[in-house]
Amino acid sequence: MKKISLAIGVLLFAAAFTKPIIEDPIKKEIKLDVDNGGIKLAAGFGAVVVAEETGKARHIVVLPNGTIYIKNSNAKDNKGITMLKDTDGDGKADIKEFFGNYIGTGMEVYKGYLYASSNSEVFRYKLNENGDVIDKNAPETVVSGLPDFRQHESKPMTFDEQGKMYVTIGAPSNICQEKDRQKGSVGQMPCPLLEKNGGIWQFDANKLNQKQEDGIRFATGIRNAVAINYDPFSKNVYALQHGRDMLFQHFPEMYSAEQGAELPSEEFLLVKKGSDFGWPYSYFDKEKGKKMLCPEYGGDGKKEYPKADKPIMAFPGHWAPNDVLFYQGNQSGGVPFPAKYKNGAFICFHGSWNRAPKMQAGYFVAFVPFKNGLPSGPYEVFAEDFAGGPEIKSPGDAKARPMGLAEGADGSLYITDSVKGKVWRVMANK
Structure with a gap:
């Protein structure tokens, strides 16, 4: 059984603008699971299952004192947030609590607050110096009234260092046809959905009771981006x-x-103010390396659409990327990940329903090396076999689907599952 020693000490909760990190509160040997909790990892890594049955887990944060918060897309015990604690330092949660009367996806920590989103609001909870929510029953409303049409309704968010919050507002449509998903229905030109959907909106992270009109449309032409991070x-x-x-x-x-x-290819986007990635008028073909005009707008599979911004990287279609984490690798104790992982991006591919006649694909965590803000090499498979086998025919057959990512102070990588809420902690071997 592989073992990893973790450092002593509890860190006081500090302001953070990215997914926060942890240090284990108790010095103790963590025994990695013999089977890595049922998943296959890159050479040199092992995993321990932190918890199971936490709800249909989406995004996750791990605080400096080791407390874990998970947002649920389907309420567990009629609550939408799961809180986990490991009080004896063995790597497995022995306290599990639920709160928040709304489901959703987004979960982040910023300047002493836990931010969590429903499908139409962003809330925040004040945290004490130990990283505990002070009042679970009284969140403050940061933004409300965001569009929720029960298609691409998730509202994930991220924060920069200047006090700005970025929220995805997905488009409730496949390709902005006059009749959605109807064969023969033409695309609307211009697409009216882009006024309030299909992009990323920027808000003041420190201001309460905002509406969509209080923010700005930071970027457009994005059908849906569940994976977003600064x-x-x-x-x-x-x-x-x-x-x-x-x-x-x-x-x-x-x-x-x-x-x-x-x-179309799944697109990795570098999002700047004013970016337009071309939805619904175009899609990206990674084999051609070009934005192509959609047939609903006069395309024939050969006509290009040069007006749209291109992605910095592309993946095969229908893999459903649902979280991205830029690995900081600032270890405090533990065993460091190899140097190649520092500054790179981990991506959760959730898997999708429409890969026929090919087999289902996705259901793994990829790693993309970065240099100077851009991918510096091809992606690698870092963690796989979540679904339970290569022959699944639909997402409903998957035993687990990787969904959310967070980093620990010792360099551990946390991964959530959206089927039953399993949580893995991946660690480098000694």
Whole structure:
């Protein structure tokens, strides 16, 4: 059984602008699970299951005192936030509590507050110096009244160092047709949804009771970006887009079934103020390396759409990227991850429903090396086998689906599962 020694000490809770980090409160040998909790990891790593059955877990934060908060998309015990604590330092949570009467996805910590989103609001809870929520029943409302049409309704958020909060507002549509997902229905030009959807909005992180009109549309042309994060190294906002569906189903004369499974590519976006990534008028084809005009807007699989900003990297279609974490690697105790991981990006691919006739794909955590704010090499598979086997035919067959990411002060990587709420802590071996 592999063991990893962790350092002594409790850190007081400090202001943070990215997903926070932890240091274990008690010096104790953590025994990694023999089977890594059922997943396969890159060589040199092991995992311990921190908790199971935490709810349909989405995004996660881990605080300086070791407390874990998880946002749920389906309420556990009629609550939408899970709190976990490991009081004896063995790596496994022995306290589990639930609070918050709303479901959702977004969860972050910023300047002494726990921020959590429903599908139409962003709330925050004041934390004490130990990282505990002071009043679980009385969150402050930061933003309310955001669009919620029960399609791409998640409202994940991230924060920069200047007090700005960035919130995804997904488009409640496949491709902005007059009749959504109807074969033969043409795309609307211009797309009216882009006025309040299909982009990333910027708000004041420290101001309460804002509405959408109090923010600014920071970037547009993004169908849906559940994975969004601010990178403290490059000082940029990044997101990953869920691409459109039904190229083959609606246009079999232009796309084969195999092309429909691979297109459009899932896009890794460097998001700047004023960026326009082209939804719904275009999609990205990573084999061509080009933005292509969607057939609903006159495309034929060959016509380009040069107006849109390109991604910095692209992945095969329908992998569903749902979180991204820029690895800081500032270890306090523990065993450091190899140097190549520092400043790079981990990405959770959640898996999708429309890869037929090919097998389901995604369901793994990738690593992308970075240099000077851009990918510096191809992605690598870091953690896989969450789904329980390569032959699953639909997401409903998956035993687990990787969803959220957080980093610990010792360099541990935490991964959540959206099926039952399993939480893994991945650590480098001695």
